[in-house]
Amino acid sequence: MLRRLLFHVSEDLIRGIGGPIGYRLRRFWYSRRFASCGAELIIEPDVHIVGAEHMHLEDNVWLDRASVLIAGPPRKTARIVAGTRGDGQLKIGRCCHIGIGCVIQAHGGVCIGDNFTASAGAKVYSFSNDPRECRAGTVDYGQNSPGYRVTPVEIGRNVWIGLDVLVIGARIGNDCFVRPKSIVSRDLPAGHIADGNPAGPLRLRFNARPGKAP
Numbered sequence: 001m002l003r004r005l006l007f008h009v010s011e012d013l014i015r016g017i018g019g020p021i022g023y024r025l026r027r028f029w030y031s032r033r034f035a036s037c038g039a040e041l042i043i044e045p046d047v048h049i050v051g052a053e054h055m056h057l058e059d060n061v062w063l064d065r066a067s068v069l070i071a072g073p074p075r076k077t078a079r080i081v082a083g084t085r086g087d088g089q090l091k092i093g094r095c096c097h098i099g100i101g102c103v104i105q106a107h108g109g110v111c112i113g114d115n116f117t118a119s120a121g122a123k124v125y126s127f128s129n130d131p132r133e134c135r136a137g138t139v140d141y142g143q144n145s146p147g148y149r150v151t152p153v154e155i156g157r158n159v160w161i162g163l164d165v166l167v168i169g170a171r172i173g174n175d176c177f178v179r180p181k182s183i184v185s186r187d188l189p190a191g192h193i194a195d196g197n198p199a200g201p202l203r204l205r206f207n208a209r210p211g212k213a214p
Contacts, residue, residue: 016045038094051088054106058094058114067098071106074127074148077140081133083108083150083169086126092116093157108150108169113157119180121164126153128168156190165199177205 014025026043033052038059047063049055051072063069073088074080086108092098093114100120104110108126118124129138133147140146151169159172162180172178173190182199192201 015047018045035089051090051106054088055090055092057092058096060095061092062097064098064100064102064120066100067102067104069098069104069106071110074107074150078148079133079145080150081130081147083152086150086152106153109152110155111153112155113159113174115158116155117160119161119163119165122161122167123165124153124155124167126151126169175205 011029014022014029017025022045023042026047027041030043030049030052031037031041034055034057035053036056038057038061040060041057042062044063044065046066048068050070054071055069069090071088071090073086088107089109090104090106091111093112093116095114096112096116097118098104099118099122102118102121103123105125105127110124110126127148127150130147130149136144138146153167153169154171156172156174156176158175160176161167161178161184162182164181165178165184166182167184170184171187172184173188173192175191176188177193178184178188178199179193179195182195183197184194185198188194188199189201191204191206193203193205194201
């Protein structure tokens with residue numbers, strides 16, 4: 001009990017330290033807790049990480065201020081009504097930037113390719129309650145057992161999701177740009193600019209074939 005308390009107190013202290021010392025402490029602390037971690041990791045102050053042992057980060061990943069990363073499989077008692085249980089793994093490729101205030105929830109599995117950018121406030125969810133199965137709220141208590149929906153997320157290479165974009169269980173192809181405030185709830189083909197709710201492809205992003213660098 002005491003050891004666990006000291007662990008959480010230490011993590012809380014490290015989370016808020018600014019300047020070069022804070023960056024070094026967070027890199028040291030989390031690089032040993034992640035399932036795997038590449039070089040040049042940057043973790044800004046006030047980043048919250050839950051389930052680090054289920055996270056795999058490649059080189060040059062930047063986690064910006066107040067972002068929240070959550071991983072780990074759903075608890076064994078969770079009643080899954082759609083999808084599989086989910087592996088709970090969060091995988092982030094090389095040279096990725098998770099912007100200010102972003103949330104990535106990977107209970108259902110989230111895989112992000114290289115050169116990904118998430119603008120401030122973007123959110124990625126792979127696991128949620130099913131509204132048709134929650135007859136007494138979403139809290140699991142007593143006789144109430146809400147149903148959950150598992151929707152893995154796969155994001156390709158060189159994808160950029162704009163301000164306040166919401167991704168719910170979908171696949172986004174290589175080289176896509178998703179305009180601000182869009183909701184991605186269905187798959188997007190590679191190489192397009194997407195917009196709307198649900199987001200859909202508008203036009204090619206580059207003057208090149210989808211999936212190819214410009």
